[in-house]
Amino acid sequence: MKRNWMAYPYFFWMLLFTIVPLLMVLYFSFTASVNGDGRFSFANFQRVLDPLYLNVIWRSVRLAFISTVICLVLGYPVAMLLAQSQASRQFTLIVLFVIPMWMNFLARTYAWMTLLERNGLINTFLGWFGLGPYNLLHTEFAVVLGMIYNFLPFMVLPIYTVLNKMDPALTEASYDLGATPIRTFFRVTLPLSLPGVLSGISMVFMPAVTTFVIPQLLGGGQFTMIGNLIEQQFLRSNDWGFGSALSIILMLLILLSMRIMSHYDRDRGEGGGFF
Amino acid sequence: MAEEIIRLVNIAKEFHGVQVLDHINLQIFRNEFVTLLGPSGCGKTTTLRIIGGFESPSSGDLLFEGERINEVPSFKRRVNTVFQNYALFPHLNVFENIAFGLRISKLNNKQIARKVTEALELVNLRGYEKRGIHSLSGGQQQRVAIARAVVNEPEVLLLDEPLAALDLKLRKEMQIELKNIQKRLGITFIFVTHDQEEALTMSDTIVVMKDGRIQQIGQPIDIYNEPKNMFVADFIGASTILPGRFIQDFHVFFADRAFDCVDKGFAPQEEVDVVIRPEDVKLVAPEDGMLQGVVTSVVFKGVHYEMLVESGDIVWKVHSTLMEPVGSNVGMVILPNDIHVMKKVAS
Amino acid sequence: MRFLKKSYLGLIFLFLYAPILILIIFSFNASKSRGAWGGFTLDWYRQLFQDDALLTSLYNTIVIAIVASIVATLLGTIAAIGIYRMKGFRKSFMINLTYLPILNPDIVTAISFMLLLIYLKIPRGMLSLLLAHITFCLPFVIISVLPKLRQLDPQIYDAALDLGATPKRAYFSVILPQILPGIFAGFLLAFTMSIDDFVISYFTTGNGVSNLSISIYSMARRGINPKINAVLTILFVGILALMFFINRRVNTNSSKKERGNV
Numbered sequence: 101m102k103r104n105w106m107a108y109p110y111f112f113w114m115l116l117f118t119i120v121p122l123l124m125v126l127y128f129s130f131t132a133s134v135n136g137d138g139r140f141s142f143a144n145f146q147r148v149l150d151p152l153y154l155n156v157i158w159r160s161v162r163l164a165f166i167s168t169v170i171c172l173v174l175g176y177p178v179a180m181l182l183a184q185s186q187a188s189r190q191f192t193l194i195v196l197f198v199i200p201m202w203m204n205f206l207a208r209t210y211a212w213m214t215l216l217e218r219n220g221l222i223n224t225f226l227g228w229f230g231l232g233p234y235n236l237l238h239t240e241f242a243v244v245l246g247m248i249y250n251f252l253p254f255m256v257l258p259i260y261t262v263l264n265k266m267d268p269a270l271t272e273a274s275y276d277l278g279a280t281p282i283r284t285f286f287r288v289t290l291p292l293s294l295p296g297v298l299s300g301i302s303m304v305f306m307p308a309v310t311t312f313v314i315p316q317l318l319g320g321g322q323f324t325m326i327g328n329l330i331e332q333q334f335l336r337s338n339d340w341g342f343g344s345a346l347s348i349i350l351m352l353l354i355l356l357s358m359r360i361m362s363h364y365d366r367d368r369g370e371g372g373g374f375f
Numbered sequence: 376m377a378e379e380i381i382r383l384v385n386i387a388k389e390f391h392g393v394q395v396l397d398h399i400n401l402q403i404f405r406n407e408f409v410t411l412l413g414p415s416g417c418g419k420t421t422t423l424r425i426i427g428g429f430e431s432p433s434s435g436d437l438l439f440e441g442e443r444i445n446e447v448p449s450f451k452r453r454v455n456t457v458f459q460n461y462a463l464f465p466h467l468n469v470f471e472n473i474a475f476g477l478r479i480s481k482l483n484n485k486q487i488a489r490k491v492t493e494a495l496e497l498v499n500l501r502g503y504e505k506r507g508i509h510s511l512s513g514g515q516q517q518r519v520a521i522a523r524a525v526v527n528e529p530e531v532l533l534l535d536e537p538l539a540a541l542d543l544k545l546r547k548e549m550q551i552e553l554k555n556i557q558k559r560l561g562i563t564f565i566f567v568t569h570d571q572e573e574a575l576t577m578s579d580t581i582v583v584m585k586d587g588r589i590q591q592i593g594q595p596i597d598i599y600n601e602p603k604n605m606f607v608a609d610f611i612g613a614s615t616i617l618p619g620r621f622i623q624d625f626h627v628f629f630a631d632r633a634f635d636c637v638d639k640g641f642a643p644q645e646e647v648d649v650v651i652r653p654e655d656v657k658l659v660a661p662e663d664g665m666l667q668g669v670v671t672s673v674v675f676k677g678v679h680y681e682m683l684v685e686s687g688d689i690v691w692k693v694h695s696t697l698m699e700p701v702g703s704n705v706g707m708v709i710l711p712n713d714i715h716v717m718k719k720v721a722s
Numbered sequence: 723m724r725f726l727k728k729s730y731l732g733l734i735f736l737f738l739y740a741p742i743l744i745l746i747i748f749s750f751n752a753s754k755s756r757g758a759w760g761g762f763t764l765d766w767y768r769q770l771f772q773d774d775a776l777l778t779s780l781y782n783t784i785v786i787a788i789v790a791s792i793v794a795t796l797l798g799t800i801a802a803i804g805i806y807r808m809k810g811f812r813k814s815f816m817i818n819l820t821y822l823p824i825l826n827p828d829i830v831t832a833i834s835f836m837l838l839l840i841y842l843k844i845p846r847g848m849l850s851l852l853l854a855h856i857t858f859c860l861p862f863v864i865i866s867v868l869p870k871l872r873q874l875d876p877q878i879y880d881a882a883l884d885l886g887a888t889p890k891r892a893y894f895s896v897i898l899p900q901i902l903p904g905i906f907a908g909f910l911l912a913f914t915m916s917i918d919d920f921v922i923s924y925f926t927t928g929n930g931v932s933n934l935s936i937s938i939y940s941m942a943r944r945g946i947n948p949k950i951n952a953v954l955t956i957l958f959v960g961i962l963a964l965m966f967f968i969n970r971r972v973n974t975n976s977s978k979k980e981r982g983n984v
Contacts, residue, residue, distance in 0.1 A: 104804055104807055104808050104812070105804065106800045106801065106803050106804030106807070107800075107801045107803075107804025107805045107808065107816055108804070109797060109800070109801065110797055110798065110800070110801030110804070110816075110860065110864075111801075111816065111819070113797065113856075113857070113860065114819050114820075114823075114857075114860070116838075117835065117838065117853065117854075117857040118819070118822060118823050118831075118834075118857065119819075120838060121831075121834030121835050121837055121838040122826075122830075122834050124834060124837045124838060124841065125830065125833065125834045125837065128837070174734070177730060178730075178731065178734050181727055181730065181731050193731075196735065197735075197738070199962065200738045200739060200742055202914070202958065202961045202962060202965060203742055203954070203958050203961075204917070204918055204934070204935060204938070204954060204957060204958075205918050205920060205935075206920050206935050206938045206939055206942070207742075207745065207938065207954040207957070207958070208741065208742070210745075210938060210942050210946075210950060210954070211741035211742060211744065211745040212741055213942065213946055214744065214745065214748065214946055214951075215740075215741055215744065217946065221744060224758065249737070249738075249741070252734075252738070306825070306827070307828070309827075310827035310828060310829055310830075312829060312921070313920060313921070313939070316943070317939075317942055317943070327827075327829050330829055330830075330833060331829070334833050334836065334925065335925075340837070343833060344833075347827075347829070347830045347833060347834070350827050350829070350830060351826065351827065351830055354825065354826070354827055355825075358825060
């Protein structure tokens with residue numbers, strides 16, 4: 101009894117609303133934007149090579165990379181502490197950890213606006229010690245902070261999942277064989293948790309490199325990232341060709357980083373392959 | 376007992392170009408306990424699934440009481456199955472699992488309650504009605520699976536390695552119990568197993584299969600004593616199998632000497648296989664033996680000792696209740712009746 | 723060492739919660755300044771309930787989340803069963819098709835969908851928002867339901883047929899009850915994704931139709947307004963209450979089942 105047909109409505113839905121739109125992006129990216137007469141052209145991609153835009157791409161990758169590294173450094177110990185806590189408290193801790201994510205994404209970003217402002221709470225607090233006020237908002241620091249705040253859970257949860265499933269007998273065996281806790285960490289725990297670390301890295305890097313809300317609100321629009329550039333092309337300058345080319349580059353960037361990650365991570369379910 | 380209920384006519388099955396069943400012909404009678412026996416991948420489970428309606432044959436006919444039922448879907452066949460891992464519905468309790476088929480046949484609640492109770496009595500599980508599936512032991516789950524199938528009063532019950540997941544002691548108990556259930560219900564059981572001992576103890580008829588072909592069909596005693604070829608002999612018991620040469624009727628040459636036997640009909644000088652069961656080799660004093668050898672290994676097997684006796688370049692497997700220590704010289708006697716001469720199979 | 727561990731966790735939790743708590747506290751602040759406490763007030767909430775535009779966007783957010791997650795759950799569950807029954811290339815193709823939008827950057831999904839709307843001349847507004855939300859919710863339903871199907875004993879379906887159930891009945895009485903937790907998880911995931919979405923809504927809406935995220939974004943770009951704090955507080959408390967309510971129901975249900983087994 102075959103029931104393949106049950107997937108067909110979904111298939112056609114996805115074909116119309118996901119594949120066709122992406123093909124349109126591809127089409128526009130290779131089409132000369134003047135007059136929109138539909139001539140094949142590399143002009144949009146050549147424009148990306150302009151130092152002005154290369155600089156934007158470089159900034160996106162750099163800020164996303166810095167945020168990812170900080171998330172890893174901050175998040176790994178959190179994941180370990182969560183995994184080590186007693187089973188009865190563990191569930192509560194995880195719930196406590198996840199609750200802030202239920203706050204709207206924009207809200208979390210907006211909250212930092214009020215904190216970082218020149219007359220915001222942090223500067224008021226520093227003022228009591230005779231420091232500041234500093235320009236915290238609309239800086240690269242604010243953008244990176246916003247990314248870390250929003251995406252830290254994406255780093256912690258995959259690492260926690262892997263660590264939690266790890267057989268505690270493995271570290272005990274390491275101690276038993278005379279390894280110090282530090283050696284045990286680097287030779288046993290860390291290598292075994294690598295799949296979690298890798299998926300954490302991609303889960304932080306991906307949204308960080310593509311975001312346009314965080315640089316818009318916390319960077320005050322002064323630190324343009326690829327996302328902002330794409331938004332401008334579609335909503336302001338109406339240059340679909342260039343915007344599409346940028347989107348294609350962003351997709352390639354993501355697929356490339358996924359590829360690198362999955363290269364190190366053989367532990368994938370069926371149907372991976374393409375990515 | 377000769378009333379036919381199911382017949383497979385030239386049934387073949389291919390999966391992605393691999394011939395899983397190679398034109399099987401098989402007749403199954405009412406009230407018969409038939410066992411499909413063979414190593415994994417021999418096609419026994421596929422045969423069962425074709426009878427159950429979960430696979431359809433690539434070619435050939437499946438007859439039920441003389442009528443072709445190839446196209447009849449499984450939910451319309453008067454056949455029920457006890458699945459390998461029981462396939463009990465985890466979201467239903469014992470009662471509802473057993474009542475599942477009855478509810479589909481739209482029986483009223485009173486009838487359902489009565490039938491479920493009877494079925495539970497049959498498998499000695501009264502009082503377990505409200506229990507969840509996961510709170511049962513493997514043996515109890517097994518019983519529920521049997522009750523769930525037989526409560527629908529099928530004409531044929533299919534059992535797909537139902538005892539494989541049980542431990543040895545429980546398996547032995549269930550073998551006896553299954554046989555009793557079959558006798559009491561008076562229906563046909565088609566039982567799939569790879570365990571030759573299970574097949575020998577339970578069946579009326581054994582069907583030995585290999586590589587999608589039927590090797591031999593017969594009563595347990597015939598299969599055991601008169602295996603048709605080397606594969607059956609090897610699979611049914613851990614025999615010693617030797618290359619030999621037929622001399623003439625009632626005479627065969629192997630192990631560097633001629634023996635009297637009871638076989639005939641082979642061509643003179645024909646290459647044959649000779650099968651000797653380990654319990655048929657009698658150990659005697661060296662000078663009284665037809666063959667002489669040295670004991671090289673002794674393992675106690677509970678009832679008997681299994682010994683390996685080296686004689687020339689042949690290692691004989693010998694079962695005996697008396698132990699001969701390693702290194703001792705022994706003689707061996709094989710009676711004509713215990714020598715099985717078989718056609719050589721090209722392998 | 724234990725003290726160190728505890729204080730590290732404490733600091734991280736402070737980092738995670740402080741902005742949210744301050745946001746909530748300042749929704750009750752009489753002073754418009756964000757640096758100082760000017761006394762307790764409900765003024766911002768009063769203003770909020772007089773702001774029709776903001777209330778409409780809250781209403782839109784909830785309606786879209788409910789409709790989109792229900793449609794996505796129905797369509798996605800049926801599709802998951804279909805995909806589960808597929809084999810070989812077709813199956814891996816469908817699974818890759820499902821992962822594509824999950825891995826694709828939000829903003830690319832958003833602008834490509836926008837292009838499609840313009841090309842097909844679908845007016846941008848409530849309908850386009852719904853279509854977009856259903857589309858990005860669908861894969862999440864499928865990745866929640868598929869693992870449950872994979873965990874199923876494949877013989878269970880055969881067993882139901884063997885006992886006389888038609889294929890349809892077998893699905894409803896045997897398969898569905900067992901994948902229900904996955905369907906429910908998929909629904910919740912779709913619902914929260916829809917509530918939380920900004921990027922895709924931002925590009926696929928138009929004609930003045932706005933959801934909460936879009937309203938907040940446009941207000942926030944103009945500067946800080948305590949009214950936003952008030953509406954976010956309501957949303958956060960609402961979601962928190964919903965989650966705890968659901969969690970309780972799930973827990974009592976499962977403990978009921980546990981007791982039934984003994």
